[in-house]
Amino acid sequence: MNRLGKFAYLTAVYLFFYFPIAVLIVYSFNNSQYSLIWHGFTFSWYQQLFADTDLQLVAVHSLLVGVLAATFATVLGTLTAVSLYRYQFYGRKLLHSLIFILIVSPDIVMGISLLILFSTLKITLGFWTLLLSHITFCMPFVSVTVYSRIIGLDKNIFEAAKDLGATDFTIFTRVIIPLLWPAILVGWLLSFTLSLDDVIISFFVTGPDFNILPLQIYSMVRLGVKPEVNALCSVMFGLTLLIVLASQLALRKKQ
Amino acid sequence: MMPDNTFKRSSIVAIWVWLTLFALLPNLLVLMTSLMQQGDNELVRLQLTLNNYWELFDATYFKIFWHSIDIAAVCTLVCLVIGYPFAYFLARTESRYKAILLFLVIIPFWTSSLIRSYAIVAILKTHGILNSVLLDLGLITQPLHLLYSGVAVIVGLVYSLLPFMILPLYANIEKLDIRLIDAARDLGANRMRVFIRIILPLTLPGIIAGSMLVFLPAMSMFFIPDLLGGAKTMLVGNLIQNQFMSARNWPIGSAVSIILTALMGLMLVIYWRISKNRKEQQGLL
Numbered sequence: 001m002n003r004l005g006k007f008a009y010l011t012a013v014y015l016f017f018y019f020p021i022a023v024l025i026v027y028s029f030n031n032s033q034y035s036l037i038w039h040g041f042t043f044s045w046y047q048q049l050f051a052d053t054d055l056q057l058v059a060v061h062s063l064l065v066g067v068l069a070a071t072f073a074t075v076l077g078t079l080t081a082v083s084l085y086r087y088q089f090y091g092r093k094l095l096h097s098l099i100f101i102l103i104v105s106p107d108i109v110m111g112i113s114l115l116i117l118f119s120t121l122k123i124t125l126g127f128w129t130l131l132l133s134h135i136t137f138c139m140p141f142v143s144v145t146v147y148s149r150i151i152g153l154d155k156n157i158f159e160a161a162k163d164l165g166a167t168d169f170t171i172f173t174r175v176i177i178p179l180l181w182p183a184i185l186v187g188w189l190l191s192f193t194l195s196l197d198d199v200i201i202s203f204f205v206t207g208p209d210f211n212i213l214p215l216q217i218y219s220m221v222r223l224g225v226k227p228e229v230n231a232l233c234s235v236m237f238g239l240t241l242l243i244v245l246a247s248q249l250a251l252r253k254k255q
Numbered sequence: 256m257m258p259d260n261t262f263k264r265s266s267i268v269a270i271w272v273w274l275t276l277f278a279l280l281p282n283l284l285v286l287m288t289s290l291m292q293q294g295d296n297e298l299v300r301l302q303l304t305l306n307n308y309w310e311l312f313d314a315t316y317f318k319i320f321w322h323s324i325d326i327a328a329v330c331t332l333v334c335l336v337i338g339y340p341f342a343y344f345l346a347r348t349e350s351r352y353k354a355i356l357l358f359l360v361i362i363p364f365w366t367s368s369l370i371r372s373y374a375i376v377a378i379l380k381t382h383g384i385l386n387s388v389l390l391d392l393g394l395i396t397q398p399l400h401l402l403y404s405g406v407a408v409i410v411g412l413v414y415s416l417l418p419f420m421i422l423p424l425y426a427n428i429e430k431l432d433i434r435l436i437d438a439a440r441d442l443g444a445n446r447m448r449v450f451i452r453i454i455l456p457l458t459l460p461g462i463i464a465g466s467m468l469v470f471l472p473a474m475s476m477f478f479i480p481d482l483l484g485g486a487k488t489m490l491v492g493n494l495i496q497n498q499f500m501s502a503r504n505w506p507i508g509s510a511v512s513i514i515l516t517a518l519m520g521l522m523l524v525i526y527w528r529i530s531k532n533r534k535e536q537q538g539l540l
Contacts, residue, residue, distance in 0.1 A: 101523065104471065105519060117284055169262040244365050
């Protein structure tokens, strides 16, 4: 295909990606409840959004679970990547495959399996069940992100540290973390976003007392297209945009 | 001096305890639930049976399965047809803006698919932007009822899942050794032949990884048929959700989930076979 054709094709796909989101954002500023016609620019939907105390609580829940889940998932995922790379142990291959399977596995399968687990153990659905579930589904993504970077490291560094008397823990904190922090940070950001966006797993594992943003958005969206929802979705999109930007900058820094 | 293994041991133990408790055990419980009976007072009665699986051959369930596979297959195919050339151009471009172009694909990959589905609802609804543009252009005289149809579901699924097809393909095509293509051209192969005999086989792992990441969620993301298909479209995801939340028949829901897991297993085996032949590392994401 010639250059023009390629350019046109790429543009068309990018338009497909961004046009609906652009429409969503534009209409979140439209000064009319129902109309498609432009009635002038307004911030009122955003003001309503930020004044809504119920929604504030739900947002706090989401951020709390997101930060905690991302942090624990990052610790576990990084340890997994490091163990897979550095150690030979019984079940290493199985662990490698399990991480891969957890990434490919449909969310709904994980959602109901955790629901059955919590119901068997008679744990009330809410904050804790949600947190445990989010850590579990984020952790494989961290481990893959960190692993893809760790394989690029020079193995001799570890040997050198060992010869100089460093324990494995010292190597982890003084060698691995400083060298891999961009990947670890990206893992954290990815987990945070996954946690903040997850509908399917959360749908099964949270209780009525602990609502979170994606489920709140889901119930709002089911009721139809409204400017408040547009505004909320635009805010979430803006947040994601910032996070992706941060992750790309982190990765670029070390290259 | 004995080497200090505390760090190694405690990491491996922590990882395995976590994954056993929250990944292996839950799935074992799903398998067990799928072999139990629905209880009258409690959710599950502890009595072994294969009935739940037999019931899945019932016409209603079977139709839902077939319909899901149909929709997911169409969606995967559309993603492949749109995504393959896109990933190819992107991986091969020598543009200065390549990093930005790639970045623009990563953004939708990270953006909530619920929000992206909602954006599609806003576009397709009867008084939505698409209908008003088409009306203004005089291409149609009546607004089209695009929402709440099978087509809307496929559009929503493709929109949500296209990045999951493009990124594995991009990673695969990027690694492709360009000298192989040059060699084939030098030896007299035409473009078509180069594509079929060289490029396609070498990018097969990417095609399968992408298809897996599109096909499985397409069957199971229940909120997309819910928002875009109305009550008309019920996919496997909706069936499971329904059995767990409203019908309260956990054994049947579990059996459906086991079938879905088995389907995933089958796709994984194919993927591993093919990527092992190519000596590929696990370069899925």
